[in-house]
Amino acid sequence: MKLVCAQSDLSTNLSLVNRAVPSRPTHPVLANVLLQADAETNQVSLTAFDLSLGIRTSFNADVWQGGAIALPAKLLVDITSRLPEGEITLDDESNPATGEGINVTLTPKTGQYQIRAMEAGEFPELPLIESTEAIHLTATALIEGLRGSLFATSADETKQVLTGVHLTVKPDSLEFAATDGHRLAVVETANERPLEDNQEQLEVTVPARALRELERMLVHNASSDEPVALYLDQGQVVFAWQNQRLTSRTLEGQYPAYRQLIPRQFERQVTIERKQFLSTLERIAVLADQKNNIVKLTIDSNAQELTLSCEAQEMGSGRESMSAEISGEDIEIAFNVKYLMEGLKALPSTEIQMHLNQTLTPVIFTPLGGLKMTYLAMPVQLRS
CATH class of the missing domain: 3.10.150.10 (DNA Polymerase III, subunit A, domain 2)
Structure with a gap:
């Protein structure tokens, strides 16, 4: 050679x-x-x-x-x-x-x-899947979906199915879902290459590690409009485009029925500037107690103000307020600061909406305009 x-x-x-x-x-x-x-x-x-x-x-x-x-x-x-x-x-x-x-x-x-x-x-042969017909996806739709979901996968290997992203290929859209049991990210992106009439909707859970590499490779090839071919067979999935190919085992087991976790009605709604919310959280997080990482949100509808505060025993405390559009009654609610920050970083819009009911019921964050994304975070109980 x-x-x-x-x-x-x-x-x-x-x-x-x-x-x-x-x-x-x-x-x-x-x-x-x-x-x-x-x-x-x-x-x-x-x-x-x-x-x-x-x-x-x-x-x-x-x-x-x-x-x-x-x-x-x-x-x-x-x-x-x-x-x-x-x-x-x-x-x-x-x-x-x-x-x-x-x-x-x-x-x-x-x-x-x-x-x-x-x-x-x-050297072992890469698995080849030739028995199934390829489903074609756009690289843009894949990148958007992975950016908005990968961060929410679980790192706990004992819950194998949660260490991946659940991908659903619908007739004209892709749905990405990821959860670690404490939060859930769901992204729906338009697939400009709809399924053929003879192709059925497809669902597969792919390990996060493989999808991180897929995202990295697709971003590296960002200038290409060539579709990505997806092949799925028992226990294996293949993504192929241009001169590149990624193959991965799939994750076995029933993925949670995540749509049932998302509330349909809300008593309160907060609209807030995303970057300001995120930068305030990052400052408060410096003081968040290393043991619990908890930040408290106080929603004041009269003042149309959201206050973030943190008590770090023996270290100090922090408090910052910002203006927000608030509907519904006042409430105090607390979160793991890491879950809030990671979700806000993934929401791709200038303004976001926070939809909530009670202090311990799921809270939903959505972007205002742009990508169709839902981020659910579970609040934590405040100990008085």
Whole structure:
């Protein structure tokens, strides 16, 4: 195998796939990146796979002689990212039959590096799904939905199904839902590529880790309008577009009936400027007691004012007020400050509305205009 490619192409694509390389591989070959070079198409593809998440990406190169080889991912990333811009030659001239192992030579304009490699045949195949017809999604709809939901997934591995985002593909829209039991984010985005007449609505729960990589890769390719093809089969989901492919196992189990958690009627409503609310919260959060992280909201309809306060035992206290449009009676309510801040960061609008009933019933936050998003946060009990 021999090829010449740009340092920037090799480094950029390596950093994309490297995120699927396990930090503690169960088998030595999984610590490698599979490099495949095709002399006919002049394409080089890189693949990383931890047996749960797989990423494949490809780029153009001058391939003199095709072939495939498994290269140590961390070493290759560390060397390539530090090389100067310009052309790099990759050359594999070793003969495994001699028993000397496989060596690959990297030749940048400034010198030469030799890396010990493994045979490509040892690298596991990425799952292929060919039995199902692709559903096409727009990258913009996927990015919007993931931005508004990923933050609300659970990190608790004992509740596996909650560590992912539940994606529902409807005839002309996508719905993303994520919950960790204390809060819920639901985003609905328009899919400009509606389902075909013969295609049914689809539901799948995909691990947050895989979807974070999908979002990162799609944002990296932000200039492309090419649709993303989604393939789903038993236990596996594949997203494919341009020269890139992400494969992931799906999460088994019944996802909670989250629509039933969202109240339909509210006794109180508060309209407030999002950035001001967020920056005030960030200041108050500095004082929030490390043990409970709680912030109290006092809603005063006569003064049309929202007051945020925090009591940190033995450290001090903080209090700030801001104007708001309030309807309904006065109320005091408390939240985990982290849940409030993360929700406000994800709501993509200048103004937001807060809908609430009692001190311990679910509170709903929605953007005023723009993206159709619902963020539900459970209040916490104030101890007097």
